[in-house]
Amino acid sequence: MQNTYIWRLIPSNQPVVIRSCPKCGNHSEYESTGNFRINANQNNIDVWLIYQCCKCKSTWNMEILSRIKSKSINKELYNKFLKNDQELARFYAFDLVTHSRNKSNLSYENITFEILADRFTLSHQQENIWIELICDYPLDIRLDKILSKQLGISRELIKKMGNNGQINGIGIRDITKVKVNNGMLINILL
Numbered sequence: 001m002q003n004t005y006i007w008r009l010i011p012s013n014q015p016v017v018i019r020s021c022p023k024c025g026n027h028s029e030y031e032s033t034g035n036f037r038i039n040a041n042q043n044n045i046d047v048w049l050i051y052q053c054c055k056c057k058s059t060w061n062m063e064i065l066s067r068i069k070s071k072s073i074n075k076e077l078y079n080k081f082l083k084n085d086q087e088l089a090r091f092y093a094f095d096l097v098t099h100s101r102n103k104s105n106l107s108y109e110n111i112t113f114e115i116l117a118d119r120f121t122l123s124h125q126q127e128n129i130w131i132e133l134i135c136d137y138p139l140d141i142r143l144d145k146i147l148s149k150q151l152g153i154s155r156e157l158i159k160k161m162g163n164n165g166q167i168n169g170i171g172i173r174d175i176t177k178v179k180v181n182n183g184m185l186i187n188i189l190l
């Protein structure tokens with residue numbers, strides 16, 4: 001498509017898990033340590049990702065693999081667990097399937113990110129601009145926040161542009177509520 005610009009959202013940290021902490025006695029934020037714990041005997045392997053309370057460092061282990069037959073585990077994957085591969089730990093920290101299985105209460109409140117964007121300005125000659133969002137990880141972030149930050153205009157103006165159809169796209173009904181997702185296409189009419 002002509003006039004299409006790619007914006008890639010890159011989180012600079014990871015979401016935290018809100019849990020009741022036995023030491024702090026209330027709901028605390030737990031962050032991933034990036035380290036795995038492995039329990040292996042002759043027959044079975046269990047793997048967890050270790051989280052710790054941001055305040056008191058109490059740990060919580062998030063189950064990654066449970067009772068996997070030692071013979072059936074992928075050697076390359078197992079080596080990554082052994083050496084605490086940071087890419088893999090990051091993958092699980094964002095993985096909604098793993099979090100759902102662990103019933104974790106995931107919070108994106110603290111997430112910061114940068115946007116690698118094709119350059120253009122709104123004062124550009126073009127009247128019809130498409131933006132494609134690329135997010136390698138699921139991010140629970142509102143679209144108007146991203147647009148406001150990247151276009152350098154207020155959320156109030158974004159809202160106005162959404163209401164009068166100047167900002168639109170598939171699945172975008174209410175610009176103040178829609179969350180970003182991978183592959184999202186946004187059309188801006190000037």
Ligand SMILES: [Zn+2]
Binds near residue numbers: 021022053057
């Ligand atoms: Zn604590």
